[in-house]
Amino acid sequence: MNTNHTASKRVLVTGGAGEMGAYACRVLAQADTVAQVVVADRDDEKAAKLAIDLGPKATSLALDIADSDALSAALTEVDIVLNCAGPFYRFGREVLSAAIAAGTDYLDICDDWEPTLEMLELDDAARAAGVTAVIGMGASPGTSNLLAVLAMDECDTVDRVYTSWRASAAHFPRAGEGQEFPDATAAIEHWVHNCTEPIKLWRDGGLVDAYGLEETTLTYPGIGTDPVWVCGHPEPLTLPRFRPEVRESLNVMSARRGLMDAITRIAGRVRSGELDVRQASDELLRQPNLSGRDAGPSPALPSNIFAIAEGTKDGQRVRVGAQALVQPERNMGEMTGIPLAVAALMAARGEVHQPGVHGPEGAIDPKTFFHDLAQYADVPPADGVPVYEVVTEAID
The missing domain is CATH 3.40.50.720 (NAD(P)-binding Rossmann-like Domain)
Structure with missing residues (x-):
């Protein structure tokens, strides 16, 4: 070697x-x-x-x-x-x-x-x-983890760290010629699996059993607060190894509510035994109001992957957000x-x-x-142009 x-x-x-x-x-x-x-x-x-x-x-x-x-x-x-x-x-x-x-x-x-x-x-x-x-x-995990590091590095101590990505029906497959509905892809099946099977989260300083699609809210500094939905992903399992003081670590999805209402209904049918993951994936693609205005307003949170850390800095409670500004997407x-x-x-x-x-x-x-x-973005940045942001706000 x-x-x-x-x-x-x-x-x-x-x-x-x-x-x-x-x-x-x-x-x-x-x-x-x-x-x-x-x-x-x-x-x-x-x-x-x-x-x-x-x-x-x-x-x-x-x-x-x-x-x-x-x-x-x-x-x-x-x-x-x-x-x-x-x-x-x-x-x-x-x-x-x-x-x-x-x-x-x-x-x-x-x-x-x-x-x-x-x-x-x-x-x-x-x-x-x-x-x-x-x-x-x-992307998530990966880019999301490194955004979390940028956010956590602004804190002396970290209580909570959240990584988030945008779920969107815009990424769903399109129906082919002669098809009323598209065929489910492996990516759709994987998402349905993550939303319906038991998962592990990091809460109260340790791993706990849970299910995906639990609804909560996140606040990104300078942007605002919006609902998000929990997902079963690796970030909550690895980030506390990097900052062992973390009490809660979640990976969440932001999305239009219509899409999340649809996957929540489908997940319930899987958990009851009515559908398997393959059937549920096909059924999801047949649901109305998954995208655009019919699915509700676009999330106010950043449109792509981001991370938020909450903790202390110089004795003050702070919330720190981080997102990439220039990347291939x-x-x-x-x-x-x-x-x-x-x-x-x-x-x-x-x-x-x-x-x-x-x-x-x-x-x-x-x-x-x-x-x-x-450097691999459609338009690489000029010298000196920021390629990511880290923003901090004081919290009570």
Whole structure:
């Protein structure tokens, strides 16, 4: 393995031909610190086509991560693996374990709470092997965690930390020709699963059992207060490891009320046994008033990912909000795959080297990350233009 942290790296991307992985591969193939990008995917034809498009640095590999021998062999040939192949509840721990055995640094886009806890259990093994593993390095989790760090860094002590993302029917699939309703995608099924199955939250200084879609309110400094709905995500499980004094950590969704009323009705039918997740996903796409004015007013909170920390500063209670001002955000592929690639390039430059298994907040410098991420926006910022904001207000 390459142990020189400043030398050009060989990077393998599992699920590299998929929606998220392909964006990561494109960024990596253009970077001076990357010598080779291996586009690894079960769809070898699609992987080969992408590798050709990416140019001479890229090669393709037909790889099914369920084949443990093939996975191990592939990992011994590279310095860093980016895992974009799900489902993470099935393969997250498996791929990370193989990376640790191979001595290969690891990053992924896992957004499930269950495998997050399973992969955190491998922390001692990763430390012993000298492997740095960053789990959940996409949009939310990922960008959201690093915004939370910016907010928490403004506090002497932190009581509560919230990460939030916008749920919108605008991201739903469209009906094809001859269809009255669109077919549910894996992303829709995943969202329905998160909203209907038991989840873990961080409350009263520890993990507690809960369900998603609990309604609460958040206040963003200088903007105002709006309803949000709890989601089962990794951020609440990893952020308290970074700031152990945190008493409450939640990941929440902001959205038009019509959309959340619809998913809440559907979730009730799943929990009663009337529908399974697949049926519920199809039923959701048949509901009226999911978007636009028919779904209610647009949320007053920031339109994209943001974080809020509440705590103390110089003896005063404060609330701190943080959001990115410049970032790639045309679609979920960009918003997930590009942050992953930016973090991988930081690792390739030797800027991410903390052996063990971490959430993004435990290994990634947020200021460097947001500066680098902004360069991949549709319109990169001019020198000196802020790429993120951190705003603070005093609270009673």
